[in-house]
Amino acid sequence: MKRPMDITYEYLKEKILNGTFLPSQKLNEIDLSKEIGVSRNTIKKVLLKLEKEHLVVTEDNKGATVKAYTLEEVINYFEIREVLEALIIDSAIKNITDHDILKLEEIYNKMESTLNEVKFVEYPTLNKQFHNIIYSLSSNKQAVEMVNMIKSQLQKYHLRTILIPGRNESSCHEHKAILSAIQNRDPSAAKIAIQTHIANIRKTIVSNYNLLM
Incomplete structure (x- = not known):
């Protein structure tokens, strides 16, 4: 109880x-x-x-x-997250197994299906599962802890990006690039892919800040 x-x-x-x-x-x-x-x-x-x-x-x-965040604070947090996510995925790739890659592929396929079937409500949950697998494999637990704190603080802004036309489709393409780099066990490509993904979330929020408040 x-x-x-x-x-x-x-x-x-x-x-x-x-x-x-x-x-x-x-x-x-x-x-x-x-x-x-x-x-x-x-x-x-x-x-x-x-x-x-x-x-x-x-x-x-x-x-x-x-707590109300200014646009500048939101931008700063996402810039910090870009750096931390690169550290996380770099160490995660060193620990990843074929089974882990299969799980990521399965989640990505479901993400793609939700968009094709216009089930946008399910997309954020799958998105979270995809990233959580990467976090669980990272040996940099402090970076994961800090990212989770930032995500928690900015969740209300992030979740509302699904309302922005075309953002879900762009997000799916970005996750495909992340998955591809992980499949190839290419840390350099993975860091670029994850940072591009986070930067695009930041840009979407900046461009639509008043709608997301």
């Missing part, structure tokens, strides 16, 4: 990441306590935890609000 802390944490984090709680929205402790059915002290502890993950901002005498 989950503890009240865990239930509250998962509930609030999901609401923030899926956009139910909007950037700069005030998070009232009393209202949340009643809504979730936990003590106000539990809400306080969870908000402090979310603040450490850069999802919430707390101020004395003002309470907590959902």
